[in-house]
Amino acid sequence: MPRVNAETSLPIRFTLDGEEVSVSVTPRTLLSDALRHQLGVNAVHVGCEQGICGACTLTIDDAPARACLTLAIQVEGARLRTARSLSPGGKPGPLAAAFARHFALQCGFCTPGLLVALDAWLRRRPEASEAELRAVIGGHLCRCTGYQPILAAALAARAAYRASGGGGEGGGGEGGGEKGNKENDA
Ligand code: FES
Ligand code: FES
Numbered sequence: 001m002p003r004v005n006a007e008t009s010l011p012i013r014f015t016l017d018g019e020e021v022s023v024s025v026t027p028r029t030l031l032s033d034a035l036r037h038q039l040g041v042n043a044v045h046v047g048c049e050q051g052i053c054g055a056c057t058l059t060i061d062d063a064p065a066r067a068c069l070t071l072a073i074q075v076e077g078a079r080l081r082t083a084r085s086l087s088p089g090g091k092p093g094p095l096a097a098a099f100a101r102h103f104a105l106q107c108g109f110c111t112p113g114l115l116v117a118l119d120a121w122l123r124r125r126p127e128a129s130e131a132e133l134r135a136v137i138g139g140h141l142c143r144c145t146g147y148q149p150i151l152a153a154a155l156a157a158r159a160a161y162r163a164s165g166g167g168g169e170g171g172g173g174e175g176g177g178e179k180g181n182k183e184n185d186a
Helices: 031-038 094-101 111-124 130-137 148-164
Strands: 010-016 019-025 057-060 063-066 079-081
Touching: 019 031, 057 111, 063 111, 094 111, 094 148, 111 130, 111 148, 130 148
Parallel strands: 010 079
Antiparallel strands: 010 019, 057 063, 057 079
16 A cells, blocks of 8 residues: 655545546645635635634535535545535526525625535425524624625525425526526515
């Protein structure tokens, strides 16, 4: 077995927003750094780099994760989704559209992480209560909007996830269809 040290460059492959990608990383390369610096993914923001702010949130095999707390080599063979997947073809899906309509962002720094976290929850639980959505939002820091517009957007988008039965159609992106792009206020 080849000896691996901190400088060893290791090739990894994974799926990113529906596309197969490959990149070489050292054992200590953070996923957030590999995505942003090596693959040019600007839909993953980096704020605190210690798991607090939530700006770097993406999903790994459908589970929300902090990219700043994940080593890149951990995602070998995994399926990653970022906020890019919520606006397929550049067209905002129901959740992203609700954020715009409800003025749920200003500088937009926290927005990709919030979108991914809310989408992941609503895919799993399209019947999510307001309290559940508040808890999801509570894992993210926003310095601009206050949280009320973000909650309003999540509640508005919930109807689209309910209509599609969750399972990814409500959020658009991979598997998202015309049905999932219809948004209704709850
Ligand atoms: S940058 Fe990852 S949680 Fe803040
Ligand atoms: S919109 Fe600026 S930090 Fe949330």
